Amino acid sequence: MIKPEDVTIIVPHLGGSPEAEYALDQCLESLIGWQGNVIIANNNLADCHHNIKELNISNINLSEQGQCKAVNAAAATVNTPWIFVSNDDMVYALGWWEK
Numbered sequence: 001m002i003k004p005e006d007v008t009i010i011v012p013h014l015g016g017s018p019e020a021e022y023a024l025d026q027c028l029e030s031l032i033g034w035q036g037n038v039i040i041a042n043n044n045l046a047d048c049h050h051n052i053k054e055l056n057i058s059n060i061n062l063s064e065q066g067q068c069k070a071v072n073a074a075a076a077t078v079n080t081p082w083i084f085v086s087n088d089d090m091v092y093a094l095g096w097w098e099k
Contacts, residue, residue, distance in 0.1 A: 004035035004097060006081050010074045012041045012067045013088040023089040028052050030092040037080065040088075041070035 009031070013024050024040070031038060032054045042061045060074045075083055 002082055006036070007084055008037040008039060008078045008080045008082070009034070009084045009086050010039045010041055010071055010078075011086045011088050012043060012070045012074075014043050014067070015088075020088065026091050027086070027088055028055060028057070031055055034097070037078075039074040039077070041074040043067065043070040 011024070011027060013020070015021055015024065028038070029052065032052060034055060037056050037058065039058045039060060042059055043063075043065055058077070060070065060077065062070050062073055065073070071085055
């Protein structure tokens with residue numbers, strides 16, 4: 001069975017609008033309790049201010065590279081055997097990992 005600490009979740013994020021920032025906040029809050037790593041692949045942002053102390057969050061900052069390059073840049077830094085690519089507007093249901 002795959003353990004959470006063997007998985008890194010990559011979340012590409014274009015951001016900029018209040019709606020996009022709200023969506024990312026909701027995505028990250030739904031991951032509270034996740035024991036693995038989370039990488040936010042910021043595309044077109046100077047810096048990401050979405051820090052939730054209950055999560056192990058890293059940031060990759062790119063400028064106008066597109067979603068695929070942002071995900072690839074984040075994946076290049078991963079040292080876990082498994083990578084899960086998510087979206088910044090995805091909200092994880094309670095107990096999603098156990099199911």
